[in-house]
Amino acid sequence: MDDESYTGVIVDMKQILVISGKGGTGKTVLTSSLAVLAKGAVLADCDVDAADLHLLLHPVVKEVQDFWSGQKAAIDDEQCINCGRCLSLCRFEAVKTLKNQNGSLKKLAIDPVACEGCRVCYYTCPVDAIRMEDRLSGQLFISETKYGPMVHAKLGIAEENSGKLITLVKQKAQEIAEAEGKTWLIIDGPPGIGCPVIAALARVDLALIVTEPTLSGIHDMERVVDLAAHFGVTTKVVINKCDINWNNTQAIEEICQKRGIEVIGRLPFSEEVVRSLILGIPVVEFSQGEIAEEITALWRKIEAIFQEEGVALGDKKEERL
């Protein structure tokens, strides 16, 4: 959610973010197919703590960058007098007491997973026994796929700051798109409505919300629609597995109509999706069937939206800057 690093405005590039609120509705499957259909887009995977797009697009990594973010505290046992001041002041329960076998206090130690790097212990330790260490929080990859350049990342195990890593992924992808004069930037988004999604939403032209006709899918879609509206991002909805429950599909259509959001795709449940997943191929490349036709029609609609409303979408982006 770190916004300060953005400066460039790229007017010609069109950024599409695929999100869902609820996980597992089909974001990555759809993103991979859009990547195929866009023919030469820049691709970004912003689901940095459970990234899957690489399993379908098979990127060849060209460049790896370490992602250093924030700090964590460490206690110098030589200096520490076990006064417990850090223990009482830490609000993240990150100071642990290690005991001797007889139950007496052996020493204090920082739990690096719980530590949020606030530095309160560092500033208040009476004997300066605490030092702050930079934190390697993940890695960023700049890669090539047969569909175009791809930027993706891996958040370190049990690390935080996924919002910042997402901002970095998007920034790199934008730089590449700008340098190579690409028209489309297609971004696979994270689930939920918190920090990672907020970071992913920054300055996109269109948020494509993939939902499914389940009560959970509807509930979660409404929250992510609210979120996108809160940040002034234009949204369109795609109903995946629309034939699982037609009543709920109808309910989604009505909700969207009331809110003035266009439903631009209805994708049937398809066993071909599972088979293409197992083989690691985007479904539009794998299938000749209805699912491929529907996704292709969806992509044509997106192109048309940018042709018709492109100016309006672009204007909106300018306003938000």
Place this chain on the structure above:
Amino acid sequence: MIVSVASGKGGTGKTTVAVSLALSISEEEVQFLDCDVEEPNAGIFLKPRIKEVVPVSIPVPRIDQEKCDFCGRCTEVCAYHALAMLPKKVLVFPHLCHGCGGCSLLCPRGAITEVGREIGTMEIGRSGDIEFIQGRLNVGEAMPTPLIRAVKERARKSMNSTTLTIVDAPPGTSCPVIEAVKDSDFCILVTEPTPFGLNDLALAVEVLRKLGIPLGVVINRSGMGNDKVDFYCQENHIPILLRIPFDREIAVLYSQGIPIVQRKKEYMERFRWMMNRIQESLLI
């Protein structure tokens, strides 16, 4: 005993498993915590009667501009850039604040107090014999972890030695997941037999191993994809606790917000069996 249900990948069936487990256990007092506070869904299935709605806040600084002498110490100590210095004013950016308390503690003039900023609500009620607590993050808020912490703290108040606490965790592997699963005695990881399911399962296993939490796997939509999740579990000595078949009827029940165990009673026995297996594994 605290059992959390997590997954790595979203949409694999965490809520299905957590809800089914809660409805299958009758001997013990059951608490259900929906800690997927960005998108809480368990209530759709458990239909709790909510008795209490509590706003949850995090402490953020308020500057007493009278006392402040613009020394800049607060902006220096804040690790999150939530405070900025103007020539004759300190600006606060409450959305960036983590609530560590550093600025108010270290202000040499005592010019900073802390005030609550609401980030979401906690809803407390009952669903039959089950005590139900869920967090709901306000739309536009970035940080779910303090809300998850609040839900778990609240649950501790009514927990006793025989309570079974079931935690429905958010997807992913980062801070909200860790906050939800930490202190668990056991974690059930729900996955599906696809390359996505496997990839994200392996990430979630790494997180739980780092946290030192014992774990087992539930394979949902079993039969849909391939055997690689089975091989992975075998290689890594992870018990497969239960398989839920790939079945259109189950998908339809889910879409309607009906727990499987309500319509397919045989599943109650299977979930109870799973719980016994978990308890036995912890005794060894």
